[in-house]
Structure formats: structure tokens, C-alpha cells
Amino acid sequence: MIEFVNVTKVYDNEVRALSNINISIDKGEFVFLVGPSGAGKSTLIKLLLKETEPSAGRLFFNNKDITKVRNRGVPTIRRKIGMVFQDFRLLPKKTVYENVAFAMRIIGAPNKEIRRQVPIILSMVGLSKKANSYPNQLSGGEQQRVSIARALVNNPSLIIADEPTGNLDPDTAWEIMKLLKEINNRGTTILMATHASEIVNSMKRRVIAVKNGQVIRDEQRGVYGDEF
Template identity: 80%
Template sequence: MIEFRNINKIYDNEVTALSNITLSIDKGEFIFLVGSSGAGKSTLIKILLKETEPTSGKIILDNKDITKVRSRRIPFIRRNIGVIFQDFRLLPKKTVYENVAFAMEIIGASGREMRKKIPMILSMVGLSQKSEKYPRQLSGGEQQRVSIARALINNPSVIIADEPTGNLDPETAWDIMKLLKQINNRGTTILMATHASDIVNTMKRRVIELKGGQVIRDEQRGVYGDEG
């Protein structure tokens, strides 16, 4: 599904962000990526999203080597990856429906496809009654549900959730986690970077911990760690 093979990343200022990262992620896994700020989590995600290139090593996605591809191929790679951000990143002047539609427009979907799929996905995330609302009219939890709908709309094989509960109160955070669990149960692979020790410790999924750009722990049914 996803393989990082001996990934190294050294920035121009000679700071080593990642050192010899070798990981394999199977289809349908739910993985927590943990570690303190600066541990390398964001760099690993950026490499997978082709926002930055590794200094050395290989990345395999769905049995294809995506390490070195032409820039025009990158949008096609990203179609298979949905991304959920901590700060939602919604378009403020577009409605809920239009925010989700925008993700379909990017890949050239027809209006007919949008009219069919968007109501279904909004229903799935519990926003059927909010399709004409603007982001400013929504709660934080509702905005994150829009973000999830947008990440799901093109049926990606992988969802990367980068601190998706970081700006939410505990009750709303758990509502979002229940939704992510439902999505995972349908077969979508989820890689979630988080500092939420309570969520990690309760869900007991695979935990990969980074420190100083290296994997220091990779365990099934793991917990956040001593620092959590």
C-alpha cells in the first residue's frame, strides 16, 4: 500500500529532518503518527504528498514508485490521497456544498457526478442540512466534517489526518474520531499525526513514534508513550 524505503531528508541548512525511515503501511490500517514537535512527522507527510522530495530513498504508493515523477503527474498521485488539516482550510466564500464540489472540479468531474456524490457524502458526515451554509456559520466540529467530506469525495485509498482534532474541544474531537473510525471500517487507510494522547491510548491502534527524524517505536495496539 505505502512503503517508505530508507528515506532520508536533509534540508539546505544541513538540518536532518528524517534519517533512514523504513515503514510499510498496509491497506485498511489506522495508524497514529506521534512524536514531539520537530520529530519529523510533518516532513514525512509532505514527502508522501509530494510537497517536498526526499534526499534519498524510495516511496511506493499502491505498488508504484512515486519517488521521482514529473510535476504534471503529481496531481494524479494526490487523487489517491485525501488530506484533513487541523485548521480545516475551507474556502470562506464558498458554501459547504461548493467547498466539497471544488475538490471534484479539480479532477474534472462533471456537474452530474457532483450532484450525485456530494449529497451522499454530506449525509455520511452528518451535514445534509448545512449544504448552503458558509464556513463562518459553522462550529469547529462542523467545519472539520466539511474537511473530511472534501477529503473523501474523490474516493481516495489513503487519508492523511494532520492533527485533525487539534482545534476542537474534547467532545467534538471524539465525534470526529468516531467518523474517522467509520471511514476506516469501510476500508480506507488512515494515517493520523496527533498529540492527542487520550485518543491514542483509548483507540489502541498501531502507533509509529518519531524522534529526531528516526522511528523509535512501531507497535500494534500501541499507546502514546511516556511523554503523553
């Protein structure tokens, strides 16, 4: 599903963010991406989202070489990827329903489909009763659930979660991880960048550890590790 083949990324300021990365992730996997700040995790995510291009190597997504995709093809790739952020990034003047519906409107989904799909997704994340609430009326955990609903609503094949528990207390963080696990069990691939060592160590999923722009460890049922 995802394959980095000898991918290197050097930014204009001559900073080498990634060096000869080779990673393969199958459909339906749940993968933790770990490493210190500046290790290259954000660059890996930006490459998948086509926010930047590799300096060398090839990158495949859904069996397509996306390094060859021109600008007009980028929206099609991004529609297959749902993003969940540490800081939620909700629209403050829109309700929960409207925040999730907005993700469908920007890809041109018809109103009938939006009215059908949004309540289903809100029920899935346990927010049916909060549909008319605004972000400032929600707890941090509820806001992250809205973010996950927004990421899910267009039925992506991949969800990238970038530090999704970073702003949450431990109990709420585990609730979010339970939700992500349920989503993964339904077949959605999840790539989660995190510094939450306790979560990584407890869940025993695949762990890809990155340091100084290189993969230093890739193991099934892995742990956070003490390399950084």
C-alpha cells in the same frame, strides 16, 4: 500500500529531518503518527504528497515508486490522497456544498457526477441539512466534518489527517474520531498525525513514534508513550 525504504531527508540548510526511515503501511490500516514538534512527522507527510523529495531512499504508494514520478504525474498521486487539517482550510465565501464540490471540480469531475456524489458524502458526515451554510455559520466540529467530506469526495485510497482534533473540544474531538473510524471501517487507509495522547491511548491502533527524524517505536495496539 505505503512503504518508506531507507528514506533520508536533509533540507538545504543542512537540517536532517529524517534518517533512514523504514515504514510499511498496509491498505485499510489506521495508523497514528506521534512525536514531538520537529520530530519529522510533517516531512513524512510532505514526502507522501510529493511536496518535497527524499535525499536518499525510495517511497512507494499504491505499489508505485513515487520517488521516480515527474511533476506532471504528481496530481494523479494527490487525487488518491485526501487531506484533513487542524485549521480546516475551508473556502469562507463558499457554502458547505460548494466547498466539497470544489474538490471535485479541480480534478475535472463532470457536473452530473458532482451533483450525485456531494449529497452522498454530506449525508455520510451528517451535514445534509447544512449544505447551504457558510463556514462562519458552523461550529468547529461541523467545519471539520466539511473538511473530512472534502477529503473523501474523490474516493481516495488514503486519508492523511494532520492534527484533526487540535482545535476542537474533547467531546467534539471524539465525534470526529468516531467518523474517521467509520471511514476506516469502509476500507480507507488513515494516517493521523497527532499529539492527542488520550485519543491514541483509548483507540489502541497502530502507533508509529518518531523522534529526531527516526522511528523509535512501531507497535500494533500501541499507546502514545512517554518518550517525549
